[in-house]
Amino acid sequence: MSRVGKQPIPLPQGVKIRIDDGVFHAEGPKGKVQETLIDGFPVSVDDGVITVSRPGDAGPDRAKHGLMRALLANAVQGVSEGFTKVLEINGVGYRAEVKGREIHFALGYSHPIIFPIPDGIEVAIDKANRVTVTGADKQMVGQVAANIRALRKPDPYKGKGIKYADEILRRKVGKAGAK
Numbered sequence: 117m118s119r120v121g122k123q124p125i126p127l128p129q130g131v132k133i134r135i136d137d138g139v140f141h142a143e144g145p146k147g148k149v150q151e152t153l154i155d156g157f158p159v160s161v162d163d164g165v166i167t168v169s170r171p172g173d174a175g176p177d178r179a180k181h182g183l184m185r186a187l188l189a190n191a192v193q194g195v196s197e198g199f200t201k202v203l204e205i206n207g208v209g210y211r212a213e214v215k216g217r218e219i220h221f222a223l224g225y226s227h228p229i230i231f232p233i234p235d236g237i238e239v240a241i242d243k244a245n246r247v248t249v250t251g252a253d254k255q256m257v258g259q260v261a262a263n264i265r266a267l268r269k270p271d272p273y274k275g276k277g278i279k280y281a282d283e284i285l286r287r288k289v290g291k292a293g294a295k
Contacts, residue, residue, distance in 0.1 A: 121181030125166040125189045128196040133161055140188055144195030147236060147252035151191050157184050166192070194252040201261035203247040207276035210268070211244035219247075223268040224276070231267065234260060246281070 127133065131144040140151045140159065153159060156171045157180065166188060170181040193199075205212060205223075212221045219239055221229040233239050237251040237260050247264060251257045261280070270277035272288045279285060 119182075121168055121170060121178070121185045123185065125185065125192055127161070127164040127166060127192065131192060131196050133166065133192075135159055135161075140191065142191045142195045144192075144252075146195050146198040149191040149194050149252050151187050154180050154184050157181065159184075159188065190254045194254055198250055198252055199254045199257045201249045201257055202281035203249070203261060203264055203278050204281050205245040205247065205278050206270070207268075207274075210276065212241050212247060213244060214239055214241055219264070221267060223278070229267055231264060247278075 128144070131142060134141045135153070138153045138155070140153055142149050142151075158169045160167050160169070168181060168185045168188065170177050205221075207224060210221075210223050212219055214220075214233075217233045219231040219233060219241075221231060223229060234256065236253060237249060237256060239260075240248045240250070242248070249257055249261045249264070251260075265278045265280065268277040270279040270283075270285050272286065273290055275285055275287065
């Protein structure tokens, strides 16, 4: 039996929920998120608690039950608290700055890289080497952070590039003959 799917989702203060035409809409202080509901999994809101039901006990039903509950819980948490990913830029001359709705990166290439910031995402840069991506949609925050990291993945020898702040790099040893 799904242990995730059975858990109710508490509704924080200031979060408004509405369900229409198979779409779950959540609106709160951090923004708006909408999530498409899976057919056959009714969602009910009672006394500030959201519950997801499932049609049967088959394996795929149990899996989708937990998925649907997790997606709705992420939407509610996103509009009330928001999600954050922090990246670090390491390397001599590697830096970034926000100009309007774009991030301008200098990552050791012959040209600057201009990265557009999607709607619903905020980016802050501290000391030109720490990038903080925030937003209400967990999937979008993670995807934008992954796209920024992909601009210059960390080098396994010197550690130069863009990495997540909590990422641990496996460093390789250089040439054995160099002294």
